[in-house]
Amino acid sequence: MIEKIKDEEYKFISEPNIEVVETLEKITKSSKEPIAVGEIGIGVGATAVEIVRFLGNKDSYYFFSYEDDVKELEKDLKNLDYCKCKLYPMGNTKTIYDSYNWKLGLLYRDTEDLFDLVYLDGAHTFLHDGLATALLKKLVKPGGYIIFDDLNWSYKKAPDLNPEIRPETLKEFSEEQIETEQVNMIIDVFMKTDNEWELIVKKNNSGVYRKKPKSSTENEKNNKDMSRKKPKSFLEKLKSIKN
């Protein structure tokens, strides 16, 4: 698979995501604990080959995509002499309603606070990535990151999927959905509305969001609780009536 990185046909997915690389570099410099990274949607492995460069033998890389693709990438990564981390291929079938969300759901059922960083770069639809985001918000550790790619992507703008080139798109999505930048919509719905997450940087069509470390969210909650006036107890109320 990774031989396709240099292939002209795959030029739109042949560059690693720079925000992922920079954020991971920062994490590996500061963390003393084993690191777990997830990538949703692997393409031809352009970002994968960079991710594993940063990871040591105690670290883990979980990669989610169609099952044939994850198998191929696993084989390629194992052949890289610098790839030392544990590899977790998380494949799904190509049946209509299957997606990486199933595997994410299985993880969600068993665990939380698993990932230090997840790079979400799969279908870019509200249908798939809305649910993925909801699941990932628990699966990412406090202090960890979700990086969203292709914020401005839409079916209307996609050279291969817009309805003029691919009429089936009109049967799959409404006009409004075709025109909407669905990753931006996911951010509006799930990230901007959630105090536990903060935007770190938005550039190169990617958005880096960080789950606030536990202490800061707990402090914020406590401060809010302190500022709220405590309701009078029943006894206090009785006393004040008497006076």
Ligand SMILES: C[S@@+](CC[C@H](N)C(=O)[O-])C[C@H]1O[C@@H](n2cnc3c(N)ncnc32)[C@H](O)[C@@H]1O
């Ligand atoms: C833009 S590419 C990912 C590029 C890659 N993240 C990188 O930076 O090199 C999107 C990937 O998501 C996968 N994908 C899209 N929809 C999917 C689905 N429903 N289930 C599994 N994989 C899916 C595609 O097959 C493709 O590999």
